[in-house]
Amino acid sequence: MKKQDEMDDALYQEIMQYCEEGDTAVEEDEYDSAIHAFQQAFDLIPEPYQDWEASTWVLFSLGEAQFFNEDYIAAKESLTAVMHCPNAIGNPLIHLRLGQAQYELGNFSKAKDELMRAYMGQGEEIFDGEDEKYFNFLKQEVDL
Template identity: 35%
Template sequence: MVEYPEELPDNIYERVIDLSVQGNLFLDSGDALSAVNVWCEALALLPSPKDNWEACLWLNASLGEAYRVEGQLEEAKACLLDALNCPDGHVNPFVLLRLGQTLVDLGDENAGVDYLLRAYMLEGEEIFEEDAQYLQLLRNRKLVD
């Protein structure tokens, strides 16, 4: 079995952080496609297996968010599922929320509700602040008050 270092080498880590910040700036300015490009570049820098790295979690979560903004829900789903499989991805409220929303929006309401409920159980109503219709979906199913 191959053992991997616990932390990324400094040169890779610094470049990944720089690209992540650039992606955030692009997304905040409304340029989701440029954000996708720099986050994909950052993801490509991670040593294999990529899903061993914490950076893989937030890069894939960010990619999922950008693809959602662009309405590319299948791509968003794929990235969010990748994030879910990264270290602590299965307990990351943001990943669970966005995956649930994406699945609901794709028409897989039952699977989506499962992830939305997980996000709710970790963070409560606050996580739905900007997306009240998904909280209402949980209420309609009598899963939350």
């Protein structure tokens, strides 16, 4: 098995191309197209996907697009899977999105845990204006 830093250049470029398509689609609020592009990128990552750093940002991007598309179940699944990938645990943005998905699904205990991890990693600024309801929820749950 090749190591993570030895991913074939052509494969890496193909993954990047799909991710760029996904990023563009997200910017245009075309979430179905973004999800499709990120899924195509993820499908190219060799197994076990947990060994590849590319999985971290591809799965996060997929989960974020699913969250923006209000498919909270799929977002929770993608963002939970990303936690098994390199450098995901402790990443405030990943914890924020997973906490938001958990909140929207009514899993408030899990939401509180993930949102607190986001807060601990980056402070109040991780909750920008659109995420204020999640910060207000967290403030109600813990003494901040």
